[in-house]
Amino acid sequence: MNFCKLETCNGKAWNNLYCEKHKYRLKKYGNFLLPSPQERFHLKYKIESNGCWIWLGGKNKSGYGIFSFSNISMMAHRYSYQIHKGEILTGMLICHSCDNRLCVNPLHLFMGTNKDNVIDMFNKKRENCRKGEKNGASKLSLSSVQEIKKLIALKKTRGLSKKYNISRATIYKIKHNILWAEVKI
Numbered sequence: 650m651n652f653c654k655l656e657t658c659n660g661k662a663w664n665n666l667y668c669e670k671h672k673y674r675l676k677k678y679g680n681f682l683l684p685s686p687q688e689r690f691h692l693k694y695k696i697e698s699n700g701c702w703i704w705l706g707g708k709n710k711s712g713y714g715i716f717s718f719s720n721i722s723m724m725a726h727r728y729s730y731q732i733h734k735g736e737i738l739t740g741m742l743i744c745h746s747c748d749n750r751l752c753v754n755p756l757h758l759f760m761g762t763n764k765d766n767v768i769d770m771f772n773k774k775r776e777n778c779r780k781g782e783k784n785g786a787s788k789l790s791l792s793s794v795q796e797i798k799k800l801i802a803l804k805k806t807r808g809l810s811k812k813y814n815i816s817r818a819t820i821y822k823i824k825h826n827i828l829w830a831e832v833k834i
């Protein structure tokens with residue numbers, strides 16, 4: 650019996666160089682670090698030609714993706730909304746403009762009220778949120794996020810919130826990788 654080759658680990662390696670845990674991490678993630686919830690999130694969907702990010706993880710009974718991290722389990726599209734677009738206000742729903750419940754692309758998600766949902770159910774005889782820009786669906790496109798990141802990098806943030814109709818808090822969060830962390834410029 651050997652010990653794991655990783656210096657800081659006391660795990661048993663049996664017939665391997667690394668313990669089970671580190672062997673698994675190396676194989677799955679290419680390094681020994683446990684990925685952050687955000688990194689794991691981005692390994693769990695496939696991008697379709699129509700732009701939808703289709704969740705590959707677990708689903709709930711209603712057909713929404715479920716994402717679990719640090720003893721929390723939440724709907725995957727709501728998690729995606731939070732890490733890309735910000736906090737979800739109490740009681741608000743996160744709706745799909747693409748009508749695909751498994752989609753976690755933040756650009757296809759918008760915050761809607763329960764009222765929108767009820768009206769829509771009545772109209773369409775199914776549970777879904779109302780579509781449309783009116784709901785503040787897609788304030789930012791991917792290209793505008795890239796543009797904003799470029800301007801932040803160049804320290805040209807003057808007029809940014811007016812130009813893109815976003816708050817200073819949103820700019821701060823984009824700057825510090827609290828929102829849209831994976832978007833590279």
Ligand SMILES: [Zn+2]
Pocket residue numbers: 653654655658659660667668669670671
């Ligand atoms: Zn180890």
Ligand SMILES: [Zn+2]
Pocket residue numbers: 700701702747748749752753754757
């Ligand atoms: Zn979609």
